[in-house]
Amino acid sequence: MNSVETVDLSPDSDMRDDPKEEARPEPLGSALAYLQVHLWEPYNTADKEAITNQETHNRLTAVAAIAGTAAVLLAAIQLSFLSLDMGEAVHLPLSIEIVLTLLTFFAVVAGLWGAHQKSWLLKRHQAERYRFLKFRALIPPSLWGDSSSGSLEAWKTFVNTESDALHNLDRESVHRWATEEEVRLFPSGLTGCGCDDSALRNLVDYYRKKRLYYQANGYFKKRAERNEKINRYTEKVPEIFFFLGIVAVFCHFIIDLFLVSSHAMHTLSIVMIFLAIAFPVLAAGLRTYRTAHQFGRSAALYRAKYGALLQYDRNLSDELGKDVIDGKAILQILWQCENFLEAEHREWLRLVIEAEWY
Structure with missing residues (x-):
């Protein structure tokens, strides 16, 4: 992967194709142009909504953890002041405590609703899933095979049918998909690769830059770090x-x-009681935040996936370095890589679904 030069790792660059990419040799150029027209808009809409909603979810998680912890600490401070016969000094912390408690209540209620x-x-x-569809659509025999493998019209029908199904996804379908463990078999019908070595090299070059390099370095490596x-x-x-x-x-x-x-020692004793309450509360608040984001497990997951993509x-x-390029072997590697990335997404879904944010 080190041989790939100047790859755009900006957000969505793997889903956006400029005219230069669409001018690649056939059938890749026409396929990319068709996918850009039919998949970019629904992908972009879903992606923007996901980012907006997830940012709100993350903010609520942070607010609930921080405000809830602060409210408990202020309650402990209030108790400490009362123990020291400093009741008149309680008013300001108590007012702040009420604000934080209300804020925590709002965050928890809103967050529970959002989690639901x-x-x-x-x-x-x-x-x-739109991203999976785009890159899997570049592999089937109906696009690269000989005339017996199908036609470009059959390929377009496949893309349109899959895209329509994704448009109608609901929450129940997400859970069903996460609990499945589907391994897609390589499509039958490829008795020979109906394109020359140059077209295959273009496909691999595009896939490595837009899919492998983008996912490995633009996503998994950054997330792992x-x-x-x-x-x-x-x-x-x-x-x-x-x-x-x-x-x-x-x-x-x-x-x-x-x-x-002395009074000083008594005061210090009360301070120690407050700290005995405060430190475990701080620990619980931080543990809540860590549990919601699963930093350790996520880092290990991302690092492992990064290494696997390097192997692909x-x-x-290795296939491109052979004297005779085996088109079917190349397409099978691409297909296996898509299977791997789909399996990774299922694993991520299960992790997020099971994670407790509160």
Whole structure:
């Protein structure tokens, strides 16, 4: 994959084809032009809705975790002030506590409703299915085979039928698709590849840049690095906070048993009680955020998929390096890669469906 030069990794660049791409040798050029006309708009609509809804979902998750944690901490502060006979100092924290509690209530209710609706998951799945359709549509024998394998009209019918089915997806279909484990067999009918080596090389060049390189480096690698970084910096923090809470309890007992001889020591003892409550609450809030995003599991998943796509790229390079290019073998590798990416999407769906955000 290192041989691929200057690949556009901007969002949606794998789904957008400019006139230069559509001018590639036949049948690839005509296929790309047709797919651009028929798949770009429904994909773009679903993708934008998915991004908007997911951003809202993520904001609600963060608000609920942060505001809920802050509300509990302020309640603990209020209790501490009362224990110190500082009731007059409670009014400001109490007002803030009410605001945070109401904000948390709103976030939880809205988030539960959003989680129930799962609209962002439906649109994300729909957009990805349009992406699968585009690249799988570049492989079937009806496009690359000899005259006995079908015609371009049959290929167009296949694209239109699949696109119409994706337009009618609902939430129940997303769950059904995630619980299936379908392995698509390579289409029959390819007795010979009805195109020359140049056309096959163009197909592989396009697929490597638009599909393999984009998915591997533009998505899986970036996501793996991002999740690894967040997981690395937050993984031990809940444990540390919990341990510090235990230390605060221990200090409280030591002060009460041996050191309480002044108002200052009594105040310090109350502070230790507050910290004994605060640290576990902070740990719980951070653990809630980590659970909602599954940073560790997601990082491992993305890293593994990245390595697998590199292997598919090497397999294609090996086929192109042979003295006689086997068109059927190349198309089978592309088909296997699409099977792999669909399986990855199912795995991701299951992870997200099972994840608890609250």
